[in-house]
Amino acid sequence: MEKYLYSAVDKKNRKVKGEVEATSLAQAQSILRSKGLFIVGLEKIEVMPGWLKWLKSFNRVKKNDVVHFTRQLSTMINAGLPLTTALSILKYQSSPALGVLVDEVLREVEGGTSFYKALIKHTEVFNRVYLSLIRSGEAAGVLEKVLARLSDNLEKQAEFRAKTKNALIYPAIITAAMVAVAAIMMIFVVPKLTSLYSEFGAELPMMTRILIGISNFMVKTIFLWLFLLLIGGYVFSRWYKTENGRLWVDRRVLKIPIYGKLKTKIVLTEITRTLALLMEAGISIVEALEIISGAADNEVFAQSIKAAAKDVEKGIPLAAAIGQFEYYPPIVSQMLAVGEETGKVDEIMFKLSKYFETESEQAVKGLTTAIEPIMMILLGIGVAFLVIAIVLPIYNLTSQF
Structure with a gap:
């Protein structure tokens, strides 16, 4: 099964976003349509191969690393620093494992990808709650508050x-x-x-x-x-x-x-x-x-x-x-x-x-x-x-x- 990120409009004309599991893009579309949703956007979430996850588990990002990263990023953004500048600083101040991840996210953001879409490629570090809040804050223009x-x-x-x-x-x-x-x-x-x-x-x-x-x-x-x-x-x-x-x-x-x-x-x-x-x-x-x-x-x-x-x-x-x-x-x-x-x-x-x-x-x-x-x-x-x-x-x- 693969995971797909979707944005859609329901029967009451409300915007909805989320994830759906399916064996293919066509099946994901079928599942969403069966729920009465009009699909606006649908893209596959890239999942890391099992053997690569196993190798990375020896140098994984700890929960406390994510806590410190979020607090430091929040402080910098609220101080008026652009997101790319904050990330370029944090990639050197974070733990080695998180520093590599932050560098990857930074390159994505500098290339025009949204912060949320850059983070969603690292679901083994950032959980669904974290990602949903970032998506919501970025969409509403209140990322610093979130x-x-x-x-x-x-x-x-x-x-x-x-x-x-x-x-x-x-x-x-x-x-x-x-x-x-x-x-x-x-x-x-x-x-x-x-x-x-x-x-x-x-x-x-x-x-x-x-x-x-x-x-x-x-x-x-x-x-x-x-x-x-x-x-x-x-x-x-x-x-x-x-x-x-x-x-x-x-x-x-x-x-x-x-x-x-x-x-x-x-x-x-x-x-x-x-x-x-x-x-x-x-x-x-x-x-x-x-x-x-x-x-x-x-x-x-x-x-x-x-x-x-x-x-x-x-x-x-x-x-x-x-x-x-x-x-x-x-x-x-x-x-x-x-x-x-x-x-x-x-x-x-x-x-x-x-x-x-x-x-x-x-x-x-x-x-x-x-x-x-x-x-x-x-x-x-x-x-x-x-x-x-x-x-x-x-x-x-x-x-x-």
Whole structure:
């Protein structure tokens, strides 16, 4: 399947823009016409070959690089510098990988290509939300304002993700350390102790026999489990890339006790903030929803947003379209209803994003506060089990002499 960028006019004489997937240009035209659209422009989005993507992945542009690039570009454009001048400066101030990309974009822009069309060739770096905002700002002649708002949004996203990541990294490290230590003990230490116990003919307690049984099982089957883990991981990663796979996994993630609610709040923070940003930039609600559905970090929410976009296109209010889905708290549809009545949906979305961001931060703190004592208890039980199972037979042996 190939991607095509289109601009068209719908039955209500409204201008619409977006992307469509098709096997050929003719099929893309057929798909758009079947939706009742009059095609104004249609061009293929050049996609980088898979092997070239793989090579470039070793020197890829990081998310923080994009954040810094957008802020610096915004500052320069708002200071009155022409776009080409700003880009020519930034290609030397950016990271090596981003510097090469900026140089390519600069050559395109100097050749008469619009900034948006130059960026769309690098969808592996700039996502659909980013590109849509640039397109909208450039078309309306307010690129400097859009860049300022976009850089603010990217910085908030980066800060929010960093807070969430840092709060969860400690429990993750402790868990990984516990698993690693347990594996080393079972595979390397316990077998040596087993031979010692056998040599002296010691009578082993039940706990020690259980430990030795687990160790023998792990030693004998370690390569089988590693093989199955690799195969299973590969199969799962391939399956998860399918829409049904993502939907199945993401739906169950949202049902995990405690973490599911946290994930819901994190996703809603991103959705509401992005929707507010797109609408503020003048993008229609239907197009904004379609863009967000492709950027949502959970397939359950992505599918619900797609369905909501179709309902809104039929004339159903956004509050009612969103309110029918169980994963959205009632406050979302209630606040949206107020926004639609007052004509300030974008402002309401910004307020909702701040609300969910605060709720997410509190939920993360609550999660880490609850996890830490539980992990300490489990660690204590594990250590006590190992100590008793290993030391008790040794103590019994020494007491015989």
